[in-house]
Amino acid sequence: MNLGKVSFIAAPALIGAYGVARLIDRQSRAGWTFGHLLMLAGLVLFGLVIVELRRLAPGRTSTSFAAIGLIGLAASVAQIGIDIVVGLLARDAADKQHMFQQIQQVPGVQPVVYTVVPILFYVGLLGLTVVAAVARSAAWWTPALVLAGTVAAATNLDYIPVAGALYVLALAPMAFRRIRRATHAIA
Template sequence: MTRFAFHLAPALMLAYGVVRLIDGRDGSHGPGPAWTWGHLLFLGSLLLYGAVIAGLYRRIRHGVPGAGTARRVTAGAVTAVAAFGLITFIRVAIVDIVVGLQAADGAEKSTLADRYADDPAVLPQAIYDIGPAFFMIGLLALLVQFAFITPGRKPVAALSPVLVVLGFVAITANLDLLPAGAALIWLALIPFTRNHPEAPRPADPQPAAAL
């Protein structure tokens, strides 16, 4: 399932980007069926990115020989940052879906979006605004750490964070480049869809022979 998520998470993001371009042909985005279906695709993508983050963490913690305590602690901290950012990103997608279903036109969509800006009011609005960036930073940091500690696969492992940076830069620069950015992220994650041998575990001590 985890290897499947490395494919499907960016694929659904790419599909959302295509639907978004179709929705924006009239010069505005939503509300309407394209807005709703697009954000459902986006929500599915984000949920699958949770499996991607978990899969990267497992690769670093269990699948890389010589990953010491400091590296495992670092991976855990970075995973927590990425997970927090992902949760706030999921909230953005859910709010956009709710707003799109409730709004009758673009003006009402903007009004409802402002109303839901700090809902649920458990965190300051500023955290909700910058939270998704933690997901991007955390995902990138996990890929960088994996590249540093992976023996024998340095060129392939080092290319993944570069592609992810290019993808995030494209998306941040212009949301119309979302399909291209998602394609770059997909390319970055493809190496993780292959089987990687687990680090050998020490054998259980054999009981002493009975005298």
């Protein structure tokens, strides 16, 4: 099984694991760093998910959604990277808050890294799953589960584990479907 196929399961599972780690330990430096490293790994693997989804449903629309998703993903990776660095450098919670305020006051950082551009990842992911479902490369319910997971996480960050589970349910069948196709092609 190659990394592209594994990413359909590992990426959302790591996002869900970040959510669990966040619920268990929000205060300690080790807990913060561990959780954010899980999130970073999940986001990196979601880059592979986007590329694989683009392959499942080729075309201009799919290419556009992949580009949108990758732009949003880059912003999300930047956000998590900042979180990790600040978490490691801050002496305490007050220092962490002060550092975040300084970073977010830099013109353009707030919309590009925190509020607007990261949303494009979810728009691209949802768009790609819709295109894949229309092309019958994904089940009809795949986009519905991706949307439900996105809404859950957007509603309350404490629901990130739910979002991760919904993303696994949405994306895992495509990994197994691709594995079966590869197995049949070899035989």
